[in-house]
Amino acid sequence: MSRSALDLWVGFFVVLGMAALLFLALRVGNLASANLSEAYTVKARFDNIGGLKVRAPVKSAGVVVGRVADISFDTQSYRAEVVLTIATRYAFPRDTSASILTSGLLGEQYVGLDPGADVDMLKPNDVLQITQSAVVLEKLIGQFLFDKASAPAN
Amino acid sequence: MSGAVVLLRRVGSVVNAGVARLGFAARFFLLLLRYSGQSLLRVHLTMREIYFSGVLSLLIIIVSGLFVGMVLGLQGYETLQRFGSGDALGVLVALSLTRELGPVVAGLLFASRAGSAVTAEIGLMKTTEQLKAMDMMAVNPLARVVAPRFWGGVVSMPLLAAIFSAMGVFGGWLIGVVFIGVDEGAFWSQMQAAVDFREDIVNGVIKSFVFGVAVALIAVFEGYDCEPTAEGVSRAITRTVVSSALAILALDFVLTSFMFRGVS
Amino acid sequence: MSDTTLVTLRDVRFAYGEREILQGVNLSVRRGQVVAIMGGSGCGKTTLLRLVGGQLRASSGSVSVGGRNLAHLSHAELYALRRRMGMLFQFGALFTDLSAFDNVAFPLREHTDLPSELVHDLVLMKLNAVGLRGAEHLKPAELSGGMARRVALARAVALDPMLIMYDEPFAGLDPISLGIIGQLIRRLNDALGASSIIVTHDVHESLDIVDYVYFVSNGRIVAEGTPDEIRVSTDPFVHQFVHAEADGPVPFHYPAPPFAERLFGQGVA
Helix, strand or coil, X not given: CCHHHHHHHHHHHHHHHHHHHHHHHHHHCCCCCCCCCXXXXXXXXXXXXXXXXXXXXXXXXXXXXXXXXXXXXXXXXXXEEEEEEEECCCCCECCCEEEEEECCCCCCEEEEEECXXXXXXXXXXXEECXXXXXXXXXXXXXXXXXXXXXCCCC | CHHHHHHHHHHHHHHHHXXXXXXXXXXXXXXXXXXHHHHHHCHHHHHHHHHHHCHHXXXXXXXXXXXXXXXXXXXXXXXXXXXXXXXXXXXXXXXXXXXXXXXXXXXXXXXXXXXXXXHHHHHXXXXXXXXXXXXXXXCCHHHHHHHHHHHHHHHHHHHHHHHHHHHHHHHHHHHXXXXXXXXXXXXXXXXXXXXXXHHHHHHHXXXXXXXXXXXXXXXXXXXXXXXXXXXXXXXXXXXXHHHHHHHHHXXXXXXXXXXXXXXX | CCCCEEEEEEEEXXXXXXXXXXXXXXXXXXXXXXXXXXXXXXXXXXXXXXXXXXXXXXXXXXXXXXXXXXXXXXXXXXXXXXXXXXXXXXXXXXXXXXXXXXXXXXXXXXXXXXXXXXXXXXXXXHHXXXXXXXXXXXXXXXXXXXXXXXXXXXHHCCCCCCEEEEECCCCCXXXXXXXXXXXXXXXXXXXXXXEEEEEECCHHHHHHHCCEEEEEECCEEEXXXXXXXXXXXXXXXXXXXXXXXXXCCCCCCCCCCCHXXXXXXXXXX
């Protein structure tokens, strides 16, 4: 095989490999859509985060606007402290509320943001005041049984 | 009593031989890196090896990737639709491929297609005294023969794994969207929402790079170290395929446990 | 002495682990000479050649080439010395993926920055010297055994070495190729003003072309002399070797206890 034909094949191979990588990065992965290089972080404290994980999406009206950056336990308030990273182009009012929701019955958990009506916008490192914890199935069932037991018998 | 002693002695000698061989391999690797500089300067030597280990492995990688993706599409849909989440097919196909199947299966194929060929070539050069002849001509075989094959493998492997994964996603799309009729928008958007560039794709590329280094090193070492007979070469080829497969699976476990710990 | 002597081995010993291959060998090759080292299979001839080429290091004693003791050379110095040595391996050891032309060009391309036209001319000259200019495009697989060895010879002399070593150059050749190789060894040696060492067990072919002969047996030099001295030698070993007798100082039987003892002693139990 001549040198130029060999170079041609190797060039073709490398370009093909690069194209595959690019396809994986842009079409399969989220490099293009969820570029959080310009983002700000806010905190929210929850009584119970259920099964929320780091990197779970943060959605508002069903649109992904950010990611969960960190989850820790606050020993002052004995609540879970969740750090949210939100893209800079999405600004939210200060009285926005955060709740932990589940996509579908068995789906993954995410943080939902419901914008409030305040005229001031959230600033970096602000704390969301209104939060709603995850729905824990065991508690729900317990509540249900308790209600049944205490209901007056017909 | 004496039976136990014999057994212990045998275990000891096997362990000793294994450790000595590992030591040889480590020293070989260091020498290889030391002599890589001069051979990397002559790019066409490595280009030729990228052709032999990369371009010639393309066909098997493309075909296998396509079929693995198609099977993932069929089986995945079958299972997912029981839970009413057939739309998540894209997520299943893409995550399985980019995180695990792409690097691992491409690595196994690479070991048996390119790794065995490299071992055979170097082993044959050793058997026919070509390496010694080169050494007598004051040309270092490590720099002239071994290093280019090693780097050719290291360059080829991540590209092959990426092509494998991309073909797999295409195969999953073909079965899921075109034949079964999963919603195209849901297929891609759920995939994009779940597959993270940094966590999944970059980690997959890192894996395939590590596998490439392991397979290429095993292949050149077995060839260079083989017994210079026809039988020795064939045994070395077998060892290349077996040790590469074991190395890939063991490294995969180690890397996975570091990379995906605590993530979903 | 050192001006006319190119290779000197002084009391060289060599062992693979426990097994002693060479037990004190003294040998010298003068410039311009063709020297043969003869002996039975497995007597350490090839080991001697490896020692001179620096591929093996002597356990004790000294090996010097061109006045330099090989044991004291660094890797780079040894490589510098090897550029002035050529070696013909037993089966040629041509690079199977290169054509005859590229094989001969290999040392030139690796060690010189000559322009490609000059390399081309040099290679054709070397191939012409071994009579294979017409075979430049053939791959080693397409060459016969004798032709492959001639191409390998052209490769060995590509850099005009001062010392050419031949490992069994006559093994497995038909009588015509054998004669060609023999003549080439002599002609190339004289044309290049080099010295040659031939390791062989082919007595008659080599006695015709060499200047001096060493006989090796059991790791020692057992006889030496010019071809004429060897032909008329009364030394029992040389006599057995030159006249190809089955039994003699080199016994026909591998060392074993007496046959009768083996048959009637422990054998029946």
